[in-house]
Amino acid sequence: MGGYVVRRLLSLVPVLLVVAIVVFSIIHLTPGDPAAILLGEEANKAEIDDMKSKMGLDKPIYEQFGIWIWGVLSGNLGQSIFLHKPVTEAFFERLGPTLSLTVIAQAIGVALALLLGITAAKRRGTAIDQSVMSFSMLGISIPSFLLGSLLVMLFGVKLRCLPVAGYQPLSAGLWPHLKYLILPGIVLGVIQAALIARMTRSSILDVLSENFMKTAKAKGVKEKTIIYTHALRVSFIPILTVIGESFGGLVTGAAVIETLFNIPGVGQLIVNSISRRDYSVIQGSVLLVTVAYVFINLIVDLLYGLVDPRIRLSKK
Amino acid sequence: MAAHSETVTAPTALRRRERRQLAVSRFLANRLLTFGAVILLVVVLLAAIAPVATPYGPLQIDPVNRLKGPSWQHLFGTDNFGRDVFTRAVYGLRISVAVGFAVTAIASLIGMIVGLLSACYSVLDAIFMRICDGLFAFPSILLAISIMAALGPHPGNVVIALSIIFIPSVARIIRSKALVVRELTYIEALHAQGASSWRIIWIHMAPNALSPLIIQSTYIFAVSILTEASLSFLGAGIPSPSPSLGNMLYDGKAVIYNAWWMTVFPGSFLLLVVLGLNLFGDGLRDVLDPRASRMKGGRRRGNKTSP
Numbered sequence: 001m002g003g004y005v006v007r008r009l010l011s012l013v014p015v016l017l018v019v020a021i022v023v024f025s026i027i028h029l030t031p032g033d034p035a036a037i038l039l040g041e042e043a044n045k046a047e048i049d050d051m052k053s054k055m056g057l058d059k060p061i062y063e064q065f066g067i068w069i070w071g072v073l074s075g076n077l078g079q080s081i082f083l084h085k086p087v088t089e090a091f092f093e094r095l096g097p098t099l100s101l102t103v104i105a106q107a108i109g110v111a112l113a114l115l116l117g118i119t120a121a122k123r124r125g126t127a128i129d130q131s132v133m134s135f136s137m138l139g140i141s142i143p144s145f146l147l148g149s150l151l152v153m154l155f156g157v158k159l160r161c162l163p164v165a166g167y168q169p170l171s172a173g174l175w176p177h178l179k180y181l182i183l184p185g186i187v188l189g190v191i192q193a194a195l196i197a198r199m200t201r202s203s204i205l206d207v208l209s210e211n212f213m214k215t216a217k218a219k220g221v222k223e224k225t226i227i228y229t230h231a232l233r234v235s236f237i238p239i240l241t242v243i244g245e246s247f248g249g250l251v252t253g254a255a256v257i258e259t260l261f262n263i264p265g266v267g268q269l270i271v272n273s274i275s276r277r278d279y280s281v282i283q284g285s286v287l288l289v290t291v292a293y294v295f296i297n298l299i300v301d302l303l304y305g306l307v308d309p310r311i312r313l314s315k316k
Numbered sequence: 317m318a319a320h321s322e323t324v325t326a327p328t329a330l331r332r333r334e335r336r337q338l339a340v341s342r343f344l345a346n347r348l349l350t351f352g353a354v355i356l357l358v359v360v361l362l363a364a365i366a367p368v369a370t371p372y373g374p375l376q377i378d379p380v381n382r383l384k385g386p387s388w389q390h391l392f393g394t395d396n397f398g399r400d401v402f403t404r405a406v407y408g409l410r411i412s413v414a415v416g417f418a419v420t421a422i423a424s425l426i427g428m429i430v431g432l433l434s435a436c437y438s439v440l441d442a443i444f445m446r447i448c449d450g451l452f453a454f455p456s457i458l459l460a461i462s463i464m465a466a467l468g469p470h471p472g473n474v475v476i477a478l479s480i481i482f483i484p485s486v487a488r489i490i491r492s493k494a495l496v497v498r499e500l501t502y503i504e505a506l507h508a509q510g511a512s513s514w515r516i517i518w519i520h521m522a523p524n525a526l527s528p529l530i531i532q533s534t535y536i537f538a539v540s541i542l543t544e545a546s547l548s549f550l551g552a553g554i555p556s557p558s559p560s561l562g563n564m565l566y567d568g569k570a571v572i573y574n575a576w577w578m579t580v581f582p583g584s585f586l587l588l589v590v591l592g593l594n595l596f597g598d599g600l601r602d603v604l605d606p607r608a609s610r611m612k613g614g615r616r617r618g619n620k621t622s623p
Contacts, residue, residue, distance in 0.1 A: 018450020022459075029466035104559050137598075141591040145549050145565060149572060157573055242421040252457035256546050260569065271550050272456070274465040286454070286462050294453045 004305070006278075007140050008298060016295060020072065023287045030280075033057075038081065038277055065240045077284035082276045087284035091266060097167050098258070098265035101188070104181050108189025109196060110243060116193065117200025118227060122204060132197060139194020144253045148187045148260045152186040155183060186262045188253045188260055192246050199242040203235035210234075235306050244300030248293050318496055349599025355592030359585075363410040372400040374407040374559045376585060383575050404559035405582045411560050412541045412589060415471060419540040420533050426479065427486025432517055432525065435494035437480040445491075448484035456481045461552055468537065469555040474547060478540045491534055494525040531604065534597035537588045545586055561586045583594035 004260055027034050034052040036043065044053075056067060070076065079088040120132035153175045156164040162183055168176040207213065208231055216226050255267030262268075273281040362369070378398030386393045392401035406564025430448075434441040451459070463477035497503065498521065506516050547553030556563050561582045568578035 013448045015449045015453050018447055019453050024449060026462045026466045029463065032469065137594060138593070141538070141594050142587050143545050143549075143583075143590070145546065145562075145569075146579075146586060149565060149569060149579045149583065152572055153576060153579065169558070184390065196601050238541055248455040252455040252546075255457060256549060259550055270461060271552070274461065274550070275554050279465070279467070279516075282465050286458050289458060291619070293455055 005302060007144060008301060011212075011295060012298065015290065019287065019290050020069060021065075023283050023290070026283055026286075027057075028061070029039070030063055030279075034277075034279060067148070072287065078280035078289070080273075080278055080281045082273070082278045083281070086235065087280050090269060090281060091285050091288055094264060094266045094269045095171065096265075097263050098251075098254050098267060100177070101181055101184055101254055101257070101263060102247070104178075104185035105188035105192060105250055105253075106247070108185055109192030109246065112193035113196030113200055114232075114239075116197040116230070118204060120201045121196070121204035121208065122227065129201075136194040136198045139191050140193070140198075143256075144191055145256050145260050146186055147190065148184065148257055151183055153259075167261075167263045167265075177290070180261075180263070184257045184263060188250055189255055191253065192250065195246060195249070196242050200235070200239050203238040204231050207231045207235045233307065237304055240300055240303055240307065243255060244297050247296045250313075251289055251293060260295060318549065337586055345529045347599070349603060352594070352596030353533050355581040355594055357590060359384050359409065359413065359589045359592060362585075364408055364412050366406040366548050367390070368404075368411050369406060370400060372403045374404050375399065375557055377401075385575075386577055392581040393575065395564075395575070396571055396574065396616060401581055402576055403562075404564055405561065405580060405585050408559040408561040408564055408582060409585050409589065411471065411558070412586070414545060415474055415544045416537045416541040416593075417476070417477045419482060420537045421487050422475065422479040423482035423536060424529055424533055428490050428522065428526070428529070429492025430483065430487040432494050432522060435491045435498060435525075436517055436521075438514065441491075448487055449486045450482065452478055454567055456539075457543060457546055461550070464547060464552040469552055471554050471558075474544050474553050477547075478543055481543070482536050482540065486529065486532065489528050490525050493528050497521050497524045527604075531597055531601045534593050534600060538593035539598065541593070542584070 011151075017125050030037065033048065033052075035055055035057055036048050039047055039051055049058070054062055059067070068078075075088065077091075080087050080090050083090050116135070117131045120129045153162045155162050162179050164183060167180050171176045175251070204227070213226065213230065216230055221230075251267070254265060255271055256264070258265040258267040259271050266289065268286050270282055273285075323502070350357070376399060378394065380392050380398065382398045383396055384390060384394045384398075388398050390402065392405060395401055395404070430444050432445045439457040459481055460477045460601040463480060464473060467476065503520065504518060506520060507613065511520075530596065544553055545560070545562035548560040549566045551563070553562055554560035556567070565579060565586075568575065572579055
């Protein structure tokens with residue numbers, strides 16, 4: 001297992017290098033001079049040159065990359081020009097709401113998906129199965145901000161029992177904290193559930209048709225035990241994969257949902273930085289989120305070994 | 317005929333039942349396909365007749381009739397500038413479809429070239445696949461947002477950003493299929509006949525490696541429409557005042573309590589086109605690759621038991 005972990009970690013090096021190069025080149029994709037765009041049209045040449053050297057844009061590009069990557073490795077992602085603070089500080093200030101939202105959404109998503117997927121697989125071909133599949137089709141097709149807007153209408157106008165915008169930190173108490181995150185959490189969770197439920201259903205159906213399931217049935221194992229212990233465990237690998245991948249969807253969904261529900265998270269930070277042309281914040285945040293996403297997928301990969309001993313043995 | 321009928325009764329009955337089962341399953345599969353196709357047809361028609369269908373222009377402002385609900389003059393109501401929501405939604409749909417189509421075409425073409433080259437040349441393979449892995453590591457909207465932040469909001473830039481997102485997935489699909497095709501006997505025969513590698517790759521391998529792309533492209537179409545809408549919603553896609561379903565929903569957000577029609581109608585257009593594409597894609601998969609779902613179990617079983 002140890003060798004496997006090391007090999008997987010090493011395979012991340014080229015991936016992270018490409019990620020770093022792409023993130024670094026964002027600022028150089030800008031048509032024209034980023035320093036001039038940042039300062040606006042009234043800026044004179046001296047000011048632009050000054051800004052250029054402040055941003056390090058006057059050096060040759062390989063040197064800029066070297067300086068930038070050295071900074072990244074030592075934990076310095078640059079300075080936000082608009083917020084007047086280090087990018088890392090701005091990012092970690094905003095991380096809390098996004099983490100809370102992600103955890104809530106993922107919990108809702110996985111719980112709903114397993115429930116729906118297992119029920120659909122058990123009642124294959126019935127009306128229940130078909131409605132679960134239609135639900136998941138709708139969930140895959142609906143954009144998160146549309147579902148969010150519809151829920152805001154429903155709760156803001158008709159029910160009025162949950163706040164439809166804003167955020168309270170956890171330090172303000174658990175219920176005030178949760179209250180603001182329930183609606184956005186439901187929106188993201190339902191969309192996640194649509195994806196995961198599909199996968200759960202089909203992978204459980206695959207397992208149910210295997211011979212050892214017949215053996216278990218012939219031995220007189222209860223149906224509940226068959227589904228929840230035998231089938232679910234074997235079919236967990238594809239489900240885990242989807243859950244791992246869905247974290248990426250959650251993070252990107254968070255960018256949209258945080259904007260819609262006015263939650264001061266990382267997604268909102270990135271979106272707000274676009275119009276401010278605060279490139280270092282965009283670069284830094286996108287880099288940090290992507291690295292986190294890469295490592296989440298690594299952890300999911302390693303979990304395969306825990307769920308399925310055969311993988312653990314064969315990868316030795 | 318009558319004499320034969322007795323002797324063949326059992327087989328024909330069996331065969332008929334089998335055929336009926338086949339027909340039923342085909343019908344079920346096709347139902348998705350036809351349903352999706354009907355939706356898409358409606359969408360394309362709406363987008364095509366947009367300029368003739370409405371008496372208003374998408375940017376035509378009417379300050380007197382601001383935020384009016386649906387009526388016979390304005391089927392979907394008017395927005396906060398008095399613009400006709402139906403007209404704007406139809407024009408937005410047009411842009412969505414155009415962007416989706418352009419992204420699918422560009423991503424498929426470049427992805428195909430990259431995939432075929434990586435399957436045939438190991439040096440290129442190492443380089444291209446590392447780049448694809450890197451691009452794959454980004455959560456897709458974040459990558460699109462970063463590119464849009466750099467390039468600036470413009471429909472052409474949306475197409476560029478989304479194409480960059482989808483090229484790696486197309487390249488991977490084509491590459492894995494091309495690796496299989498490369499080992500087939502007829503490619504070997506072509507080599508033996510002295511065909512140039514250019515000819516083998518582009519004339520003989522390319523058409524045979526394309527099949528998995530057909531199904532994938534409907535999903536790329538759907539996801540790129542969704543992503544374009546998200547980008548426009550965030551203000552990083554198609555800039556206001558040009559109509560786009562995404563930025564219409566953003567405008568609708570501000571007046572969501574007073575003007576539900578500004579959210580519901582553009583929203584249902586968006587849902588309709590993506591749903592149509594997804595249904596069409598699922599149906600297509602069932603029809604073109606009927607064994608896919610059955611094969612999956614077998615393949616996975618084979619993988620797991622191998623040491």
